[in-house]
Amino acid sequence: MTYEIAVIPGDGIGPEVIREGVKVLKSVEDTIGTFDLSFEKFPYGADYYLETGELIPKQDLSELEEKDAIYLGALGDPRVPTGVLEQGILLNLRFYFDQYINLRPVKLYPGVPCPLAGKDSNDVNFHVVRENTEDFYIGLGGRVKGRSRKNLEITRSLYKAKFDLDIDVDRDELAYQIGVISRGGAKRAIRFAFELAKEKGKKRLTSVDKANVLSHSYGLWREVFKQVADDYPEIETEFSFIDAIVMWFVKNPEWYEVVVTPNMFGDIVTDLGAIIQGGLGVAPGGNINPEGISMFEPIHGSAPKYAGKDKANPLAAILAGQMMLEDLGEQKAADLLEQAVAEVLAEGKTKTYDLGGNSSTSEVGDAVVKKLEER
Ligand code: IPM
C-alpha cells in the first residue's frame, strides 16, 4: 500500500517544521513496514507568489486531487499583504476540497507546562470539531463608500432598513460581512461530532453558538443540533455561548469531551485550546473531508521572526502527521507516533524554547525518531 502525500511547506517556519514531520513519518513507515508514504512537494507560498504572481495554478488543483492527503506547513509572509496567502492558498484548499471539518484535539501531554493553575494532563483532553466551510469564512460582503450613486443607494437602504436612519453617506463608509450557515452544512459538521463522540467513547457533546444575538444563522445551527441529537440519545448534549465557553475552558477544561462549533468561533476557541494544551507549538489540526482529500497542518502560523533559525517547535507539525496517519486508516502507526511524541515530552530532555528548553527544531525531530527506532 502506497499513500501519495502532497507536501506544502509554505512560508516562515513552515518548511522547518514540515521537514521534521516528514522525517518522523518516514521513520514510522520504516518501523511499521506495511505501507509506503510517497511525498511530493508543492511550492505554494510567498516566494512562489512573488515570483510567478500565482497562488495555486488551476492545473495544480487537479494534480492535488490525485493525492491521498495534503500535509501543510504554514502560510503568511510580511512581504505580502495580510490575507492574500491565507485566503488564496489555505482557505482556497479547504473550500476546493470541501474539507468541511476542522478537527482540533486539545490534549495536554504529561510533561508539558499548562498555564492553568492546578490543572494537569488529566484535566485537558478533548476534541474541538470546527465547521470549516461556512459562516463568516465564505467571503460574502462588501465595502461601500459614498462616491458612486449605486453605492450610495445600497448604503442608504441598508441603514434605512435596519435602523430606520437616514445617513449622510457622503461622510460615511460602511463594510459588511455576511455569515452563512446552511442546514446541510451544519448537519454534516454536527453529525461528524456526534460520530466522533461515539467512536471515542465520549459521553458529552457541547455545541457552541451565539444564538441569543446572531439569531438568524446560529438559530439555525441550534435547531439542526437538536434534530441531529435525537439520533444519539446515548450522548448527553448542552449548548454554550461562545463568550461563556471561553471562560469555562479556562476554569473547568476537564468538563469538555467533544465540542462542536461554527467556523469563526471555532477559530477563536481553538487558539485558546492550544494555549491550555501547552501552546501553539504542540497543537495540530486536520481539515477533513471524510469522503475526500484531507489536509493536515499545525495550527500555528508562519512565525516569520523565527524562520530559518531552527528554533520552532516541530511537534505540532509532527502531531498533524499523526492525525494524517489516523485518517489514512493507519491507526497502529498513528498510535506509535503519538507514543513516541508523548515519551519525548514526558522525559523533558529535548524541548524547544516555547516549552522552556533550548533544543533545536531538528533535535526534537531526531528525539522522536530515536524513540521510534527503540521499538
Ligand atoms: C487557522 C487560521 C486560519 C483561519 C487563517 C490563517 C486563515 O487562523 O487555521 O485557524 O482563520 O482559519
Ligand code: MN
Ligand atoms: Mn486560527
